[in-house]
Structures are given as C-alpha cells and as structure tokens.
Amino acid sequence: MIRNMYKVLLVDDEMIIRQGLRVLIDWRSLGLEIIGEAENGESALKLIQECKPHILITDVKMPKMSGLELIKKITEMGLNIKTIIISGYNDFAYVKEALKYGVYDYILKPIRESDIVSILKDVVRDIDHTIIRSINSNESEKLMKDNLFNRLINNSITIIEFLEKARFLNISVSDKPYRVTTVEIDGSSDLDGEELEYRRFSINNICEELLEKYSNIITFHDRSNRQVIITNDNEIDKNCIKLVAAEIRDCVKKFLDFSVTIGIGSSVGSIMEISKSYSESVKALKEKFLCGKGSIIFYENIQNKHPDESGISIPDSEKIRHSVMLLNKESSIGEIKKYFETIKEKGFGKTSIIQGCVDLFFILFSVVKEYGNKSIDAFPNEEEVLGTISSSETIEEIEETIIGFTVRIIDYLSSIREDKHERISDKVVKYIRENYSKNVTLKSVAKHFYLNPAYLGRIFKEETGELFSDFVNRVRVEEAGKLLVTSDCKIYEVAHKCGYKDIDYFRSTFKKVTGITPAEFIKRRKQA
Structure with missing residues (x-):
C-alpha cells in the first residue's frame, strides 16, 4: 500500500532524547511521520526491515550495536535510507567514518529545533527529487x-x-x-x-x-x-x-x-x-x-441537524420481552421493528441509538439467562454482541443483528421446550455446502447463526467427528473435482470458484484431501 507520509525512525539509548525529538518538531507539517523508536542499533535493524523507513535519526554510541555499526549494516543491505547522526562528541574523524557510508548530515547535542528542522526540510526535498529522478513512473x-x-x-x-x-x-x-x-x-x-x-x-x-x-x-x-x-x-x-x-x-x-x-x-x-x-x-x-x-x-x-443525545427510553421493553418469552417470533420482530422506526423518526444521535440498542440487547439476554449457564454458552457472549453493535456502520445493521439474535433465542428456547433440539451441525453443513465458494470461516458462520465461534467449533466436532476447517476444505475439494472434469476451467479458475484465492494453497489442500494434485486428478480422469 502506498504511504502518504515519509517515514522516520528514531534511535537513541536515552528515552528522554527520543521523547524530546517527538515533541520538539512538528513532524506532520514537514510531511513526515514517526513510525517507531529503538534504544539500540540491534532493535533498530529489526524495525528497519519491518517498517522500511525513509529517514533514520540515530545516536552514535549505544549498547549492543552502535550507530556506526547500524549504518554499515544498512549500507551492506543496499537500503536507500537518509541517515542523520546525533552525537555529543565533536569528533571529525568519527564524522568522516560515518560519511563514508553515505550519512546525510550530522548534528550535535544539545539539539536545536532550527538546526534539525532545516536538515529535515533538505532531506524531504532530496527524497522528493530522488523519487522523480530514480523511479520515472506514475507510482512515484x-x-x-x-x-x-x-x-x-x-x-x-x-x-x-x-x-x-x-x-x-x-x-x-x-x-x-x-x-x-x-x-x-x-x-x-x-x-x-x-x-x-x-x-x-x-x-x-x-x-x-x-x-x-x-x-x-x-x-x-x-x-x-x-x-x-x-x-x-x-x-x-x-x-x-x-x-x-x-x-x-x-x-x-x-x-x-x-x-x-x-x-x-x-x-x-x-x-x-x-x-x-x-x-x-x-x-x-x-x-x-x-x-x-x-x-x-x-x-x-445535514449541517443544521442537531441530534438528540439525551438517551433513549424503551417504554415497550416488557412487551418485547413478553413476546420472546411466549416464543412469538412474529410479534417479537414486529415490536423490535416498531422500536427502530421510533428512534429513526425522533432524530436521535448515534451515541444515544447505540446505547438504546445495548439496553435492548440486555433485555433479550436476560431471557436467555433464565435458562441457565448452558443456554448462555450457546450464544455469543455479551462483549461480542456489544462489539458488533458498536462497530456497525448503519442503524439497519444493528436492527438486523438484534432481530437475528431474537430469532435465534426463540428458535433455541423452542427446541428446549419441545425437547427435540435440532442439531446445529446439520444447519451449518447445509450452509457450508451452499456457500463454499465464499469466504466461509468459523467466525463468519458463527456470526450468521448468532453463535459463539468457540462453541460452534466444539459442537461441530462433537456432532460430526470432523474439524470445521477440515470439513470446509473437503467440501471445496469435492466441488473442485467436479469442476475439473466437467468444465473447461483452468485450475486457477476452479480454485477461485471454490473459495481459494491462493492457487498454491489450493494445490496443497487438494493433495492433502485426495492424495494427488489437481493436474494428476485431471490426467487420471481422462485416462479412466
């Protein structure tokens, strides 16, 4: 991904120096961002490999690996990083040694803001020009x-x-x-x-x-x-x-x-x-x-709108709770929809709406709690549902989550009362077979059925004798096998149609399930 700011790494064994540099300079105004700090050259080298900074500001004398050793390593690795050395030692021989490795500039402690800002402006200008000169492309x-x-x-x-x-x-x-x-x-x-x-x-x-x-x-x-x-x-x-x-x-x-x-x-x-x-x-x-x-x-x-953040009351909360307790799905959904229509019409702000929906969730969750801890284990925990509500982009998503949770509660309580609980795994198997070409994960399927992912994984293994991920791969490979012999699709096209983005991962999974590669599978079928 293209970064919009030039990246800076600060390296000094004194924390006060690093913190001082952070607050001394208005980095953003220079088009720069600090992407990390290190207290020695060894730690800095790891960060350089991970973050690839454009500019390195480093002390010269540090434990484990000095600034000079760090600069030598960078040069040996062929990295194009503009380096500024900070030192309390006015040693020209030391400076000459550093300059041999392409150090951009040298500044003495105590650091003056005007000095380092002037150097940084020159560095930014040089990077700008270098990008245009060395990479004559639209990307630069x-x-x-x-x-x-x-x-x-x-x-x-x-x-x-x-x-x-x-x-x-x-x-x-x-x-x-x-x-x-x-x-x-x-x-x-x-x-x-x-x-x-x-x-x-x-x-x-x-x-x-x-x-x-x-x-x-x-x-x-x-x-x-x-x-x-x-x-x-x-x-x-x-x-x-x-x-x-x-x-x-x-x-x-x-x-x-x-x-x-x-x-x-x-x-x-x-x-x-x-x-x-x-x-x-x-x-x-x-x-x-x-x-x-x-x-x-x-x-x-929208500029003259002033949303009401005073809070939302739920006057019909007992009516909603009563409908759920009666296992009346139609009435429960109707009451929840009326609730959402009301808060849309009254111009409540996002904060108030989210809080109101959290309160509504706790009302629904209280029904589940009455059936004991075993019932609670069958559902996403409070923290997960609250996270889903808070991260929702639209009020419709929250409404969908609340209705889905309500339906799941009613279905689950109905199965308990009738003492003929339908196996969860049967529904999941059907869902996977219908959606194997999509991004099917334990988390996404659990979300679809309003279940806790860990709970779903455990129940699926208990009821089918197979790990969730193994079953998904088996279904995908079975469908891929059909496509390989009944269509003109290339192997990579079949992989994509069966939910695999990475062709190498598809090949290895196919061989793990069938014992042979996709190419060998096609060859054997043609010979048969």
Whole structure:
C-alpha cells in the first residue's frame, strides 16, 4: 500500500532524547511521520526491515550495536535510507567514518529545533527529487501527489510550499471555487489488506475514467483509504457533482459488486480552503449511520441537524420481552421493528441509538439467562454482541443483528421446550455446502447463526467427528473435482470458484484431501 507520509525512525539509548525529538518538531507539517523508536542499533535493524523507513535519526554510541555499526549494516543491505547522526562528541574523524557510508548530515547535542528542522526540510526535498529522478513512473508521482494533498486537506502545509510542490508536479492551481467529494468503501474494516487495496485501485480507475472529460480534477487517497476528489465548482457545480457521484456509486455496484457511500463538502473560495470542504465531506459520511450504505450525502443538507443525545427510553421493553418469552417470533420482530422506526423518526444521535440498542440487547439476554449457564454458552457472549453493535456502520445493521439474535433465542428456547433440539451441525453443513465458494470461516458462520465461534467449533466436532476447517476444505475439494472434469476451467479458475484465492494453497489442500494434485486428478480422469 502506498504511504502518504515519509517515514522516520528514531534511535537513541536515552528515552528522554527520543521523547524530546517527538515533541520538539512538528513532524506532520514537514510531511513526515514517526513510525517507531529503538534504544539500540540491534532493535533498530529489526524495525528497519519491518517498517522500511525513509529517514533514520540515530545516536552514535549505544549498547549492543552502535550507530556506526547500524549504518554499515544498512549500507551492506543496499537500503536507500537518509541517515542523520546525533552525537555529543565533536569528533571529525568519527564524522568522516560515518560519511563514508553515505550519512546525510550530522548534528550535535544539545539539539536545536532550527538546526534539525532545516536538515529535515533538505532531506524531504532530496527524497522528493530522488523519487522523480530514480523511479520515472506514475507510482512515484502518485506518492508525492498523495503526500502533498493529504497535507493540504489536513491543513499542515503553507501556501508557499504547496504552490512550489504543485509546480514541481505540474499541477494547475487557480483561485476558482473548489469542492471536495469523498468516496468511502462500505464495510472496509472487515476487509484484509489485499482486498482493500484491490477495491481502492478499482475505485480510483472508475473515478479517473468517469472524470477524464473534465479539466483540473484532482483525485487521491486520504489516510483512511478513502478516495478524495477535488473539483472546480465553476466547471462541475452542485447538481453536476451529484450526478457524477451517483454515476461513480452505480458503476462500483454494477462492475465491482460492492457499495460505496459518498460525502460531499460545500464550495470554498480557493484551494487553500480545501481542508474545510474535506472536513465537511467526512462529517457527511458519518450520516451513513442513519442514511444507510450507498448514500450520497451533501454536508449542506445535514449541517443544521442537531441530534438528540439525551438517551433513549424503551417504554415497550416488557412487551418485547413478553413476546420472546411466549416464543412469538412474529410479534417479537414486529415490536423490535416498531422500536427502530421510533428512534429513526425522533432524530436521535448515534451515541444515544447505540446505547438504546445495548439496553435492548440486555433485555433479550436476560431471557436467555433464565435458562441457565448452558443456554448462555450457546450464544455469543455479551462483549461480542456489544462489539458488533458498536462497530456497525448503519442503524439497519444493528436492527438486523438484534432481530437475528431474537430469532435465534426463540428458535433455541423452542427446541428446549419441545425437547427435540435440532442439531446445529446439520444447519451449518447445509450452509457450508451452499456457500463454499465464499469466504466461509468459523467466525463468519458463527456470526450468521448468532453463535459463539468457540462453541460452534466444539459442537461441530462433537456432532460430526470432523474439524470445521477440515470439513470446509473437503467440501471445496469435492466441488473442485467436479469442476475439473466437467468444465473447461483452468485450475486457477476452479480454485477461485471454490473459495481459494491462493492457487498454491489450493494445490496443497487438494493433495492433502485426495492424495494427488489437481493436474494428476485431471490426467487420471481422462485416462479412466
């Protein structure tokens, strides 16, 4: 993933020096971020391999591995890191030794802010120029552009520096009014790094393709993986940007099969006021909680709203509880839906809504507790459900969670009362066979059935005699075998259709289950 700031590693055996450097300098205003600290060269080397910093600021005399030894190691490894040495020893021979290994600069303790800031500005400028000179590609320019505009929207760059870097990157800037539109991937917190990067890349391509007919459009990613679009209000007014936003949303849904929510800030007079419009677009995105995923939200339409955070009472809580105790599924769901309709209509804020839903959950959980500890073990614990409610992106997701939990309670209590408890594993087996091509994990299946993952894993093993993961792999391999002999799909295509993203993992799993590789399987079937 492309980083928007140049990364700095601080190395000194004195904690007070490291802490002093953190507070002495306004790192963000220089386009820098501290990604780690180490108290000696040995620890620093591990961090360098993991975090790959652009800049190293290190003391010279430290235990285990000195600053000079660290610099030698970096040079031997061929790492391109700008190094600044800090020392209390004004020893020119020592400096000469360090310079042989490409040290960028040298500064004496006590450190003066003006000295190190001046050096850091030179380092940042050198890195900027080095990236353009040494990697003549769109990626290098994108890194610099993302860095520049992230500093702009976060109001951490002066107009002089911004205009200078904009000229360097051939970015046209005018005094015309601008507006910021921010595109957020719905459910991004549940995605792994590879999938998130794929979606970012795909959205960026769609945005650039749809916006290429306009001039002076700026697109980049902010530090929260959102696509940011800066438009000229004279060319794309409020009505036009609404149409463009709808086109972006619809294309993402149609071609990529996931949803995005779009927040749009108000128009500002100049490029240097962009941070205001950006901040408004992000505030607009927060209204997703009530507006729902896939919404297009203008800040002007929500800026005068004052949500009620005084708290939500549940006057019909006994009615909900009574319906659940009677095992009346239809009545219970109806009462819960009425509850959610009420809180939507009354304009409560997100904090109050979440607290109200937590209270409702405890009412439902109290019914389960009346059936003893064994019953409680069959459900997600309180902490898990509360986490699900708090992390929900929309009120609809919370409503779905509460209704699902209620249905699960009623089904479970019905099975106890009738003394003919249906095996959980039968439902899970059916679900896996119907969804094996998707991202089926113990956690996701437990969530689907409103069960605790550890409990589900234990019950599944007890009732089937097979580990959950082994069963999933067996089903996938069985389906893959059918496809390999009945279709013209390539092996990697079959792997993808059966839920495997990694072709090597598919091959090894296939061989583990069948005793032969997919290629050998095809060959034997053709010979048979």
